[in-house]
Amino acid sequence: xxxxxxxxxxxxxxxxxxxxxxxxxxxxxxxxxxxxxxxxxxxxxxxxxxxxxxxxxxxxxxxxxxxxxxxxxxxxxxxxxxxxxxxxxxxxxxxxxxxxxxxxxxxxxxxxxxxxxxxxxxxxxxxxxxxxxxxxxxxxxxxxxxxxxxxxxxxxxxxxxxxxxxxxxxxxxxxxxxxxxxxxxxxxxxxxxxxxxxxxxxxxxx
Numbered sequence: 001x002x003x004x005x006x007x008x009x010x011x012x013x014x015x016x017x018x019x020x021x022x023x024x025x026x027x028x029x030x031x032x033x034x035x036x037x038x039x040x041x042x043x044x045x046x047x048x049x050x051x052x053x054x055x056x057x058x059x060x061x062x063x064x065x066x067x068x069x070x071x072x073x074x075x076x077x078x079x080x081x082x083x084x085x086x087x088x089x090x091x092x093x094x095x096x097x098x099x100x101x102x103x104x105x106x107x108x109x110x111x112x113x114x115x116x117x118x119x120x121x122x123x124x125x126x127x128x129x130x131x132x133x134x135x136x137x138x139x140x141x142x143x144x145x146x147x148x149x150x151x152x153x154x155x156x157x158x159x160x161x162x163x164x165x166x167x168x169x170x171x172x173x174x175x176x177x178x179x180x181x182x183x184x185x186x187x188x189x190x191x192x193x194x195x196x197x198x199x200x201x202x203x204x205x206x
Contacts, residue, residue, distance in 0.1 A: 002171045002174070003103070003106055003174070006099050006102060006103055006174060006178070007044075007057075007064075007099075007103050008063065008064070008067055009095075009099050010095075010096050010099030010100040010103060011040045011041070011064055011067050011068060011071070012067060012071045013092045013093070013095040013096035013099065014039045014040040014043075014092070014093070014096040014100070014129050014130070015036040015037070015039060015040040015067070015068045015071035015072055015075070016036075016071050016072075016074070016075045016082075016088075016092045017039060017089050017092040017093040017096060017130070017133070018032075018035040018036035018037070018038070018039030018040065018072075018129075018133050019032055019035070019036045019071070019072050019075035019076060020075065020082065020088055020089040020092070021035060021039075021089060021133055021134070021137050021139075022034075022035035022036065022137065023075075023076070023079060024089075025137050025138075029076075032072060032076065033069070033072050034136075035133055035136060035137065036068055036071065036072040036075075037068050037072075038129065038132045038133060038136065039129045039130060039132065039133040040064070040067075040068045040071075040129060041056075041058045041064065041068070041129065042128050042129035042130075042131070042132040042133070043100055043104070043124060043125040043126060043127060043128040043129040043130075044056070044057060044058065044100070044103070044104075044125055044129070045058070046124055046125070046128050047104050047107055047121055047124060047125040048107075050121065050124075051107060051108065051111045051113070051121070052111075053107075090189065093130060093142075094182050094185045094186060095182060096126070096129075096130075097126040097127065097130075097149070097152065097153055097181055097182075097185065098126075098156065098178040098179065098180075098181035098182035098185070099178055100122070100125045100126040100129075101122040101123065101125065101126040101153045101156050101157060101177065101178065101181050102122065102156070102160065102173075102174045102177050102178045103122070103125060104118075104121045104122030104123070104124065104125030104126060105118045105119065105121065105122035105157055105160055105177070106170075106174070107121060107125070108121040108122065115161045118157065118161075119153075119154055119157030119158065119160075119161070122153060122156075122157050123150050123153040123154055123157065126150075126153045126181070127143045127149065127150050127153065130142060130143065131143055131144075146194040146195050146196075146197060147188065147189070147194055147195075148184065148185060148188035148189075148193055148194060148195065149185065151184075151195065152180075152181045152182075152184040152185040152188065153181055155180060155181070155184055156177045156178065156180040156181035156184070157177065159176065159177050159180045160173055160174075160176075160177035163176060163177070
């Protein structure tokens with residue numbers, strides 16, 4: 001029950017982030033709903049396909065469909081209260097990756113996968129909905145920029161497996177690992193911490 005609650009909260013967060021991006025691009029209502037939908041289920045769909053879940057989870061549980069539609073309507077109706085769209089987008093996106101990282105890890109554990117694969121699965125679950133969202137909205141996906149994004153998911157996943165030997169209650173593990181992802185992402189943005197660039201700032205040789 002706790003695991004499903006995290007999954008639903010992650011779905012809400014990502015659906016709202018999708019709405020904010022779509023509205024920033026001034027899409028019509030159908031476009032807004034589609035972007036909300038693919039943002040919320042894109043990573044989870046990829047995860048389920050990779051572990052052989054058939055059909056994928058949101059097709060078997062209509063709760064997720066209703067949650068996405070409800071979240072999209074909520075974000076549209078209360079768009080005036082979601083001030084500073086970029087800040088709101090960042091917040092909901094950050095919450096989403098934190099929650100979806102632990103959901104992906106748990107799915108990998110249930111499938112009996114190696115911890116490294118579970119962390120990769122959690123990272124993909126957290127990031128690929130946003131990748132699809134950004135591609136459809138003609139943006140460079142955040143994961144492909146210098147920002148600490150996927151790295152936060154990986155560190156959260158490592159924390160999960162490090163603490164697994166000390167905490168018996170998996171609910172606490174979920175919460176702590178998810179909060180680590182969120183905290184790292186928040187601190188990275190606040191203090192402008194980013195991954196090193198592969199390219200020289202000097203462009204005279206181009």
